[in-house]
Amino acid sequence: MYLVLMMVSDLVISGHGVDEKSLVTLLGKWDPLERESFRKKTPHLFSEDHERHFQRWDDQYVRLLKHEFVRFKNAVVLWSMHPWERDARLVKEALKKGPNAYGVLIEVSCTRSSEELLGARKAYHSLFDHSIEEDVASHIHGIERKLLVALLSAYRYEGTKVKDDTAKSEAKILSNAIKNAHKKPISEDDEVTRILATRSKLHLQAVYKHYKEISGKNLDEDLDDLRFKEAVQCLCTPQTYFSKVLNAALRIDVDKNTKKSLTRVVVTRADIDMKDIKAEYHNLYGVSLPQKVEEVARGSYKDFLLNLIVRGG
Numbered sequence: 001m002y003l004v005l006m007m008v009s010d011l012v013i014s015g016h017g018v019d020e021k022s023l024v025t026l027l028g029k030w031d032p033l034e035r036e037s038f039r040k041k042t043p044h045l046f047s048e049d050h051e052r053h054f055q056r057w058d059d060q061y062v063r064l065l066k067h068e069f070v071r072f073k074n075a076v077v078l079w080s081m082h083p084w085e086r087d088a089r090l091v092k093e094a095l096k097k098g099p100n101a102y103g104v105l106i107e108v109s110c111t112r113s114s115e116e117l118l119g120a121r122k123a124y125h126s127l128f129d130h131s132i133e134e135d136v137a138s139h140i141h142g143i144e145r146k147l148l149v150a151l152l153s154a155y156r157y158e159g160t161k162v163k164d165d166t167a168k169s170e171a172k173i174l175s176n177a178i179k180n181a182h183k184k185p186i187s188e189d190d191e192v193t194r195i196l197a198t199r200s201k202l203h204l205q206a207v208y209k210h211y212k213e214i215s216g217k218n219l220d221e222d223l224d225d226l227r228f229k230e231a232v233q234c235l236c237t238p239q240t241y242f243s244k245v246l247n248a249a250l251r252i253d254v255d256k257n258t259k260k261s262l263t264r265v266v267v268t269r270a271d272i273d274m275k276d277i278k279a280e281y282h283n284l285y286g287v288s289l290p291q292k293v294e295e296v297a298r299g300s301y302k303d304f305l306l307n308l309i310v311r312g313g
Contacts (some may be wrong), residue, residue, distance in 0.1 A: 017301030072301040087120035109151035110234035150197035171210035239280040270308040
């Protein structure tokens with residue numbers, strides 16, 4: 001019986017969904033004495049009120065349990081949305097949450113095509129009667145505002161032509177800017193922002209290659225500014241970026257906002273580059289992404305995620 005109690009406890013507080021079928025099977029069969037036994041033997045979920053003689057839920061775990069049940073619903077809703085609306089709502093939510101969520105703004109602005117980003121801006125107009133650029137500029141007052149407004153305003157060339165000499169020259173500009181960051185922070189360098197916010201992704205990948213030839217290290221490795229580092233990763237090595245986001249989200253001991261990244265990444269990349277993300281995830285962490293999700297997630301939420309991951313090839 002004690003093992004069963006622990007099993008139910010684990011289902012409740014897994015942190016990545018709830019195994020609804022197991023809960024229904026186990027709890028639905030318990031009589032009042034068995035439910036009382038469960039309450040008494042799981043003190044991390046219930047506390048004993050000795051004066052009034054009953055066991056009361058820990059409010060923190062009530063909120064957690066509600067949140068775990070809602071993960072599947074949120075994933076289905078996000079998947080069902082038009083991609084433009086989905087990105088617009090992701091941007092709005094990130095602005096409400098504040099600096100810890102600004103990476104989502106980088107993600108949306110740098111991993112979508114020019115048409116997809118334009119569509120998100122159109123949807124944002126329709127949903128919120130403001131422009132994305134307007135809200136970013138009015139809500140964000142830190143040093144990252146200039147970069148974020150520039151990235152979210154971008155409409156990049158998506159053809160195949162790349163001027164290698166220009167890419168090499170701009171790699172040198174970035175190298176010099178990083179070397180002199182102690183004199184002038186990267187966030188204040190207009191040339192760095194111009195390069196990241198206006199150049200095509202193929203051009204930036206050429207810049208990335210030339211930068212390594214110049215410095216011996218990858219561009220994102222040399223950047224200390226988090227937003228610029230995220231922007232370079234999303235623009236030049238998105239599969240690596242998404243693999244790292246997924247790995248952080250699949251940890252049990254992280255905050256709920258980090259865990260939500262699992263839903264966001266799987267839903268938004270399932271039809272885009274999930275095959276490449278899976279390959280890179282395995283390369284970085286030595287385990288397949290489906291296997292990791294299978295180990296960590298629970299119930300309908302897990303099944304839905306695995307379906308989308310497999311769908312991606």
